Amino acid sequence: MFDILFYIFAALTVLTAILIPICRNPVNGAMFMIASFVGTACLFVLLEAYFLAILQIMVYAGAIIVLFLFIIMLLNVDKVKHLRPSIVAQVAALFALLILSLGVGSLFLSGAANPMPEISVDSTASMARNFGYLLFTKYMLPFQVSGFLLLVSMIGVILLSKKLPVTTTKVGEDA
Amino acid sequence: MNVGLESYLIVSGILFSVGFFGVILRKNALVMLMCLELMLNASNLALVAFSRYNATPENNMMDGNTFVFFIITVAAAEVAVGLAIIVQLFRHSRTSMVDEFNTLKD
Numbered sequence: 001m002f003d004i005l006f007y008i009f010a011a012l013t014v015l016t017a018i019l020i021p022i023c024r025n026p027v028n029g030a031m032f033m034i035a036s037f038v039g040t041a042c043l044f045v046l047l048e049a050y051f052l053a054i055l056q057i058m059v060y061a062g063a064i065i066v067l068f069l070f071i072i073m074l075l076n077v078d079k080v081k082h083l084r085p086s087i088v089a090q091v092a093a094l095f096a097l098l099i100l101s102l103g104v105g106s107l108f109l110s111g112a113a114n115p116m117p118e119i120s121v122d123s124t125a126s127m128a129r130n131f132g133y134l135l136f137t138k139y140m141l142p143f144q145v146s147g148f149l150l151l152v153s154m155i156g157v158i159l160l161s162k163k164l165p166v167t168t169t170k171v172g173e174d175a
Numbered sequence: 176m177n178v179g180l181e182s183y184l185i186v187s188g189i190l191f192s193v194g195f196f197g198v199i200l201r202k203n204a205l206v207m208l209m210c211l212e213l214m215l216n217a218s219n220l221a222l223v224a225f226s227r228y229n230a231t232p233e234n235n236m237m238d239g240n241t242f243v244f245f246i247i248t249v250a251a252a253e254v255a256v257g258l259a260i261i262v263q264l265f266r267h268s269r270t271s272m273v274d275e276f277n278t279l280k281d
Contacts (some may be wrong), residue, residue, distance in 0.1 A: 003178050014186060029206055036213065052219075054224060060250075063251060064212065064254050068258070070208065074262070093199045100191075120261065131240070134241050139245075153252035160256070160259040
């Protein structure tokens with residue numbers, strides 16, 4: 001039963017992810033991205049990380065995609081002409097494809113699927129309490145740093161999105 | 176047929192490579208940012224799978240999940256800053272194609 005669910009969700013995640021770079025219109029890409037993230041959240045559920053699944057849907061599908069769609073609408077980038085990637089990029093992509101397929105293939109061949117270990121229901125990642133406990137004890141410093149990072153990025157975004165003056169006075173130009 | 180750790184890793188690897196090729200081959204800055212998100216997402220999936228498959232009843236291995244928590248935070252911050260930069264670039268040169276942004280080169 002879980003196997004069938006895994007294959008369904010994995011197919012949903014991967015197929016919609018492949019459609020993101022293929023779509024010419026970024027709006028369609030953003031829509032497929034929602035589907036891909038929902039598929040990933042379903043995979044998180046299969047891995048018994050329920051809290052992370054909810055977080056994934058709330059943060060990615062709820063906040064990030066909305067931000068993307070908002071910017072796409074704001075910029076009004078309609079279907080732009082399809083530019084061919086440069087020859088360097090194509091060669092690099094081919095090389096990367098070779099290496100990545102080598103890695104995935106070696107994973108595939110190294111088989112020996114050991115089953116998921118049984119852990120008690122209390123200790124799964126479903127518990128937001130476990131997260132809170134870890135965040136405020138073992139990972140206190142990273143927690144503070146990520147809070148500071150959010151503050152910094154907020155200030156940065158406010159500064160970036162301010163309309164800059166067109167003419168900047170050079171040093172020593174007018175005195 | 177049992178779904179093991181490597182099945183999740185294969186899915187994660189495919190997701191990462193799709194994002195990677197999107198970043199390399201596309202010219203639209205918005206699509207590139209989306210593909211970056213896809214790559215972060217793939218790493219999240221691998222982390223959750225690793226921490227779940229290495230868990231024992233004594234040690235429930237929450238470290239990988241906590242790491243994913245931080246990655247999601249950083250991804251949100253990154254998207255906000257990246258989109259602000261794209262908006263500024265669009266205001267500057269009326270396009271979102273990265274090929275056009277060559278002011279520093281000339």
